[in-house]
Amino acid sequence: MKLSSKDLLELIREAAEEKKAYDIKAIDVSSVTVITDYFLICTSDSNVQSRAIADSIEDKLKENGLKVNSREGYRNGEWVVMDTRKVIIHIFTPEVREHYNLEHFWEEEIGPIQKGSSDNLSSMIKARKKAPVKKPGKAAAAKKDARKAATSKSVKKPVVSEKKKPIVSEKKKSITKKEEIEREIMKKAVAAKKNVLAKEKPADKSRKQQIEEEIFRQKQKKEANRARQKAETSKKKASEAVKTFGKNDAKKMREKASFASKAKAAAGTMSALKIKKGGKK
Incomplete structure (x- = not known):
C-alpha cells in the first residue's frame, strides 16, 4: 500500500498518540534534503514508554503493508530513531530532548x-x-x-x-x-x-x-x-567492625587482668593461712 508523505505522517502520529506520546512536532525538510520529507519528534516519560511508542508505530506500518527501514537506540530508549524513508521519527525522553533541542537546531x-x-x-x-x-x-x-x-x-x-x-x-x-x-x-x-x-x-x-x-x-x-558510594559504605562497615572488634578485645583483656589479680590475691591469702597454721604447731 503506497501512501503520500502527509498520509504516512498522520498514520505515524496516530500510532504515537495511542501510546501517550506528547509534544509531537513535525518539520517539513523536503525543500532542503533528499533524505526524507518530514521529521517527526515526540516525547515519552521513560525509556519503557519510548520502546512502546516505537513498537506501536512499527505495528501500525505493518498493518498498512509498510515497514521501518532502520531503527536505532531501541535498547537504550532515551533517544529512538526510526527511518521510513519519507518520515524519520525521533522519540526522546524529556531530559534528552530539552538538552539537545533538535527541532530548534x-x-x-x-x-x-x-x-x-x-x-x-x-x-x-x-x-x-x-x-x-x-x-x-x-x-x-x-x-x-x-x-x-x-x-x-x-x-x-x-x-x-x-x-x-x-x-x-x-x-x-x-x-x-x-x-x-x-x-x-x-x-x-x-x-x-x-x-x-x-x-x-x-x-x-x-x-x-x-x-x-x-x-x-x-x-x-x-x-x-x-562504585564510589559502594566503596564508601564498605569502608564505613570495615571501620565499624574494627572498632567493635577492638572494644571486645579490650574488654577481654580487662577481664583477664582482673581475674589474674584476683587469683594472686587468693594465692597470697592461702599462703598466709598456711604460715599461721605452721606457727601454731
Whole structure:
C-alpha cells in the first residue's frame, strides 16, 4: 500500500498518540534534503514508554503493508530513531530532548541554508548583468588600422588573411566570455546545492554521535558514583567492625587482668593461712 508523505505522517502520529506520546512536532525538510520529507519528534516519560511508542508505530506500518527501514537506540530508549524513508521519527525522553533541542537546531540551520543559496545565486546574476561587457568592435578597428599601415609598408604579406584572422578571433572571444559567465553561474548554483546536501548529512550524523557520547558519559558518571558510594559504605562497615572488634578485645583483656589479680590475691591469702597454721604447731 503506497501512501503520500502527509498520509504516512498522520498514520505515524496516530500510532504515537495511542501510546501517550506528547509534544509531537513535525518539520517539513523536503525543500532542503533528499533524505526524507518530514521529521517527526515526540516525547515519552521513560525509556519503557519510548520502546512502546516505537513498537506501536512499527505495528501500525505493518498493518498498512509498510515497514521501518532502520531503527536505532531501541535498547537504550532515551533517544529512538526510526527511518521510513519519507518520515524519520525521533522519540526522546524529556531530559534528552530539552538538552539537545533538535527541532530548534533544524529550524535555525535549514532556514539560512535555503535563503543563502538562493540569495547568492540571485546576487551573482545581478552582478553579472550590471558588469559592463567590453565591445570587441573598437579593439578590432584599432588592430585593423595598425595592420593596414603595416601592409602598406610591406607588400609581401597578404592583406586578406591579416584582416580575417583578428575578426574571427574577436568573435570567438566574445562568445566564449558569455559562455564562461553562464557556466560560472551554473557551477556556483550546483555547488551551492551540493553544499546544502553536504552540510546536512554530516551535521545530522555528528549531532547523533554527540548525543550518544553525552548519554554514554552520563552513564559512566552514574556508574562511577555508584562504585564510589559502594566503596564508601564498605569502608564505613570495615571501620565499624574494627572498632567493635577492638572494644571486645579490650574488654577481654580487662577481664583477664582482673581475674589474674584476683587469683594472686587468693594465692597470697592461702599462703598466709598456711604460715599461721605452721606457727601454731
